[in-house]
Amino acid sequence: MSARPSPATAPTEALRAAPSIPQWARDLRMGAKFAVTGGREGWVRLLLTAVGVGLGVALLLLTTAIPSALAVRHQRDQDRQDYTYGPQRPKAANTLVIGDADTSYHGKDVRGRLVEPEGPRAPIAPGLTGYPAPGDMVVSPALKELLDSGDGRLLRERLPYRIVGTIGESGLIGSHELAYYAGAKNLAPRINGWQTARITEFGPQQPARAESPDPVLLLLVLVVFVVLLMPVAVFIAAAVRFGGERRDRRLAALRLVGSDSHMTRRIAAGEALAGSLVGLVFGTVFFLLGRQLAGSVEVMDVSVFPSYLNPAPALAALVAVAVPAAAVLVTLFALRGVVIEPLGVVRTARPRRRRLWWRLLLPLGGLAMLAPMIGQGRTNGSFNEYLVIGGVLLLLVGVTALLPWVVESVVARLGNGGVAWQLAVRRLQLSSGSAARMVNGIAVAVAGAIAMQMLLAGVQDDYTKSTGQDTERVQxxxxxxxxxxxxxxxxxxxxxxxxxxxxxxxxxxxxxxxxxxxxxxxxxxxxxxxxxxxxxxxxxxxxxxxxxxxxxxxxxxxxxxxxxxxxxxxxxxxxxxxxxxxxxxxxxxxxxxxxxxxxxxxxxxxxxxxxxxxxxxxxxxxxxxxxxxxxxxxxxxxxxxxxxxxxxxxxxxxxxxxxxxSTERSTQFTSIRTGLFVGAVCVLALIGASLLVSQLEQLRERRRLLSALVAFGTRRRTLSLSVLWQTAIPIALGLLLSSAVGLTLGVVLLKMVGATVSVDWPSVLSMTGVGAGVVLAVTLLSLPPLLRLMRPEGLRTE
Structure with a gap:
C-alpha cells in the first residue's frame, strides 16, 4: 500500500501534475455554476459580460454576413439586367421593348424603365407579376414613400404616371432603392441597342469575362477587414474580464477551502466561459434585431434587405467556437501574474512594473512581415495575403500591448493637482491596466482608420481620371x-x-x-x-x-x-x-x-x-x-x-x-471605400456601446468607495470631474499611441503599393477627433448612473 502524501507536499504535487481533460471540464463547469448561481452580484456581472460579448458577437456575425449580402445584391442586379448589345431581334410573342429612363433626385439615383410587352409571352422583370399599362407604373416601396411625401413634389412632377403596384424584393438590390417600371407605347422605333432594346429574357446575355484582380484593390480589401475586425476582438477580450476585482476576491475564498492555484484559474476561466456562452445568445439576438433594423437604414447610399444578411454557416460556426475559446484563454492569460492566496490577492498590492521588451516585439514583428513587400506595387503580382494579414494584425495588437505600459509609465510620473485630479491619478496608478483595457478598442480602431485613410488618399489618384469636362463652362x-x-x-x-x-x-x-x-x-x-x-x-x-x-x-x-x-x-x-x-x-x-x-x-x-x-x-x-x-x-x-x-x-x-x-473614380475603388465607411460606422457604434457597458461596470465596482467619499463630504462635482479625468488621461495617451502606430502602418502600406508617402493630416485629425468624441459621449452618458451611485446608502451591506 502506497503512503499518502503529507499535507505539505500535496499542493506541490498538485501544481506539478498536469490536469486531465475530465478535471478541466469539472473545473470549468464549477466556474460556470458559480457565474449563474452567485446571487444578485453574480447575475449583474454575468449580464455585463454577456452584453459586452454579445455586442462583439453581433458585429462579427454581421461581418461574416457582408460577403453574402454583397453577393445577393450583385446577383439581384444581374438577374434584372436588360441590356443587349447584340443584333436586333424581330418582334415576336416573347419580346419586350424596354427603355432606360434612369434619373437622379437630390443626389440619389432613381432606376427607371419604360416597358412595352409585344406579346403574351414577354419576359416578366424580377419583382413584377405583370407590366403596367401605358400611363401607369409600379414602384419600389421606398420610391412610393418618397412620392407620397412632401419631399418628393418635384420628382412627382417628373414621373406623371399612376401608381398601380409595388416592386417585390426580388427585383430590388436594397430596401431603400428608388426604382420604377412605367408602361409606354411605340417604343420599337426608338430601339438603338444601348438605351432602348428588344429582349426575350432578363439577365446577362453573355458571361462576364474574368478580369485579373488588381493587387492594390485586393490589398485594400484585406486591410479593411483586419482593421474593422480587430477592434471587435479587442472588445470581446475586454468584456470577458468584467468584474475582475470582485472575481479575485471570490477566488481567494476558493483557495481558503482547499483549491490549488491552477484549479482557481480554471474556475475563473469557467466563469468567463459562462459569460461568453450567454454572450453568444445575446449576440445572436442582437444580430437578429440588427438584421431587421438593417432593412430600415441606409448608409452611404447602401441598403439591404434583412434576408440578405445570412452569415456563412462555416464562419458562424467559427465565431461560435472562437469566442468561448478566446474567453478561456484571455482569462488564463490575465491571471498568469496574479498570486491568489487563501487570505487575499497579491494584485491589491503595488503591481510589478510592466516590461517593455516583449511588447515591442509585436509591432516590430509586424513590420518584419510587411517589409519584404515594400516597393512591390501592382506590377509584381498579388501581395502575400498571409503576410499582409499577419503584419497588420501584429501592428494593431502591438497597440493593445504597448498601451498598458504607456499608461502605467505616464501616470506614475504625474504630479500634484486638485482633489479631482489626485483622485483620478491615484485610481489610475492603482489600476492602470483596467483603464488601458477600456480604451484599447478605441486606440486600435483609430490606428487602423488612420492607416486606411493614408492608403486610400495615396492611391486614389490612380483610380481617378479626368473626364475632360469643363465644369466652369457647363454644369x-x-x-x-x-x-x-x-x-x-x-x-x-x-x-x-x-x-x-x-x-x-x-x-x-x-x-x-x-x-x-x-x-x-x-x-x-x-x-x-x-x-x-x-x-x-x-x-x-x-x-x-x-x-x-x-x-x-x-x-x-x-x-x-x-x-x-x-x-x-x-x-x-x-x-x-x-x-x-x-x-x-x-x-x-x-x-x-x-x-x-x-x-x-x-x-x-x-x-x-x-x-x-x-x-x-x-x-x-x-x-x-x-x-x-x-x-x-x-x-x-x-x-x-x-x-x-x-x-x-x-x-x-x-x-x-x-x-x-471634372473627374470620375473607379467603381471598384469607390465600393471598397464605401464598405470601409459603412463598416467604420458599425464599429464606432460597437465602440460606443461597449465603452458605456465597461464604464458602468467599473462604476458598479467602485460603488462603495464612491459612497464612502460622499459620506465624508466629498462634493459630487469633484467626483464627477475625477471620473472624467480617469477617462481623459488614458484616451489621450491611447490616441497619441494609435496615431503613431497608424502613421507607421500607413507609411509602410504606401511604400508597399509604390505610392508617394504623404500624411493626410485632416484625416488623421478627424479620426482622432472621432475617437475622442465617442469617449466623451460615453463619459457624459455615464454621469447620471454615477450620480445615483454617489449616495451614502451605498455603504449598506449584508
Missing part, C-alpha cells in the same frame, strides 16, 4: 434620343428655373455611301446642327445667319470633311439606329459653303466637320440627329438641377440629364 448636359427635335427642346430649357445659358448641338454621321453592316464607307465626317450662338461654342465663325453651312477644319477628326464637302454632292446619313433604321437617308451639299476654324468644344474635344444652322437641316437630317443640350446652371437657385431634370423628362421620357464632373 449639366441633357442627352436627347435620336429624332427628338433639337431647337424646340432647347427653347424649353431657356425658360427653366436656374438655367442661365443653353447650348444645343445635334450630331450625325455623313459618308460617301450607305452604312451597311460589314461594309464601312470609304470616307466619313461629322455633321453638327445648331444655332449660330451654339456653333460658336465649337468653331470660330466669320459670320453667321440661319441657313448657313460651314466646313470646319483644324480639329482632330476633320480629315474627310474637305473631301466630302463638294457642292451638289449627295452624302448618306448614318441610320443604323433610330426611327429610320435600315432606310437610306441622304443630304445634298449646298452650293454655298463657308469656312470655319475648329475650337475646343463643350466636352473638351476638337472635332471638325460640317456645321449646319437649323434652316439648312432638312427633315431627314433632323430625324437622324442625336442631340445634346449643354447648360450653364446657377447653383445658388434651390433645386436648380431638379428643375432641369423635370424639363428633360417633359421633352422626352428617355432624355438623360447628367451633372458634369
Amino acid at each position: 449639366m448636359q441633357v442627352s436627347l434620343p435620336r429624332g427628338v427635335p433639337l431647337i424646340p427642346a432647347a427653347e424649353k430649357f431657356t425658360t427653366t428655373r436656374g438655367v442661365r445659358k443653353v447650348t444645343a448641338l445635334g450630331t450625325a454621321e455623313l459618308a460617301d455611301r450607305t452604312w451597311q453592316r460589314g461594309k464601312e464607307p470609304n470616307a466619313a465626317t461629322q455633321l453638327t446642327v445648331g444655332t449660330c450662338a451654339s456653333l460658336r461654342e465649337v468653331a470660330r465663325l466669320p459670320s453667321c445667319r440661319d441657313g448657313d453651312v460651314f466646313v470646319s477644319t483644324g480639329g482632330d477628326t476633320d480629315g474627310d470633311a474637305v473631301k466630302l464637302a463638294r457642292p451638289g454632292r449627295v452624302l448618306h446619313l448614318d441610320t443604323s439606329n433610330g426611327p429610320d433604321a435600315g432606310r437610306d437617308a441622304v443630304w445634298t451639299v449646298p452650293a454655298r459653303l463657308k469656312q470655319a476654324r475648329t475650337i475646343t468644344g463643350p466636352i473638351g474635344d476638337t472635332s471638325g466637320g460640317l456645321l449646319l444652322t437649323p434652316a439648312a437641316a432638312d427633315a431627314q437630317v433632323n430625324r437622324t440627329l442625336s442631340g445634346s443640350v449643354y447648360l450653364g446652371v446657377d447653383d445658388s437657385v434651390p433645386d436648380a438641377h431638379e428643375y432641369v431634370r423635370n424639363t428633360a423628362a417633359a421633352v422626352d421620357p428617355l432624355a438623360n440629364a447628367a451633372l458634369w464632373a
